[in-house]
Amino acid sequence: MSAISIVSMGNAGIMELKGKHMQYSKLWNFGVDQKIPADKKAKIASKTGMILGYTPAFVAAIGSFFLVPVGDYRFDLLRSAITIHFFKRIFEVLFVHKYSGFMDTEAAIAISISYLVHTATMIYSHYLTLGFPEPQTDLKYVGALLFLVGISGNFYHHYLLSKLRTKGMAERRVPGQDYPPFPVPFKDFLDARSKGKDMD
Template sequence: MNLITFPALTDAVIYTYGFYIFLSVFVFKLESSGTFNLPYSKFAKGQGVSPKVGMFIIYFLPILAYLYTWNSSDNPKLFYQWITLLAFVIHFGKRCLEVLFLHKFSGRIGMLGVFFITIAYSNIGLVTGSLHNHTPESLANQIPVWWTILGAVIFLIGQTGNLYHHILLTKLRSGNEKEYKIPNQGLFQKLVCPHYFFELVSWLGFAILSTYIDSFFILIIMTAYLSGRSNRTREWYLEKLPGFPSERKRILPGVY
């Protein structure tokens, strides 16, 4: 039975995973403290490119990166390869569609943000795609059906919850209105960033579908980044929006 796949612990692998842990702590401290927040959304500096263009690039290029690994492998495409491809494309394809047809943007996105986030997400596409598409048939066949079903269900819950709360945010603004308002529906009654919470639920589902420990490290990095950003977002709301409920947690119901 194969639930989580670990590589041989060579020096290179140990250094890589050590870097992942360092990166998680580093990005959490940068974002949560406000020392450096990636310049998009409410933390945009007023300069850069159209957020619709910038965000579409951010979410579309990782799909191309993943598809590159799909075409570079001669391994037979099993159900495992198809389900992981589908999950990755759904995750980033959904975000592309949201950028084009759902989100209402209030400012521009800094080129530094476009560059760093595109590199990070595209690297995720290359790393996970390479692992999935070069997985031997013997290893893929060891994954229990129930584990795959669990991953798919968690992934879809995350995607649905994330989309729902994005829709709630969009409904706060009418026409070309750019003013921030306090959201009070859905899990916004309990959390500052429930859309971040459900994004992490999606990454957990993807990691389970993947089975590779690398995907769980990606989940850890994303948790650190979004937790830090949710903390800074909470502070921003408390500073800028009078009457914002201070009892709301940041990203994890009842905990943080």
């Protein structure tokens, strides 16, 4: 299972290096494969694509509670974390983010399959360890705390990002500004380069 994940992620990385980017969201027009003109590719609304991407993995995570109703505490924590993670993503798509663009249908399907396979692989891998002794160092509670802090912070971050975009707006803008936000570290890099300095 690990080999499948490594090959899958390696292939995605190689495709990115070759310039064949996933055609969704901010990358829609970046490095577009010119073999098929953009207007000939099948597209769906970004919101629909995101729902398509997250829902199968969410259903698989929920389904694991019915397929294997009895598991140890560690197994239940894993399934719960995955379920909460994809529920949060679907909730954000439906109620937080404001979508205005389109997404390549192929990319939506590839993302959906990737999330589904990774979810099923994580759950199945842990299922295979049921009955084995627990690790000597118990990090369940530390992990659960870090997960809750991380997912809460991520949700808050996405909420703040959604406020940078008004309905029908095609790009994020800082309120009161006329230009899209420019990443400060990148700006510093460009400033240093323009002055002939090296960045460490």
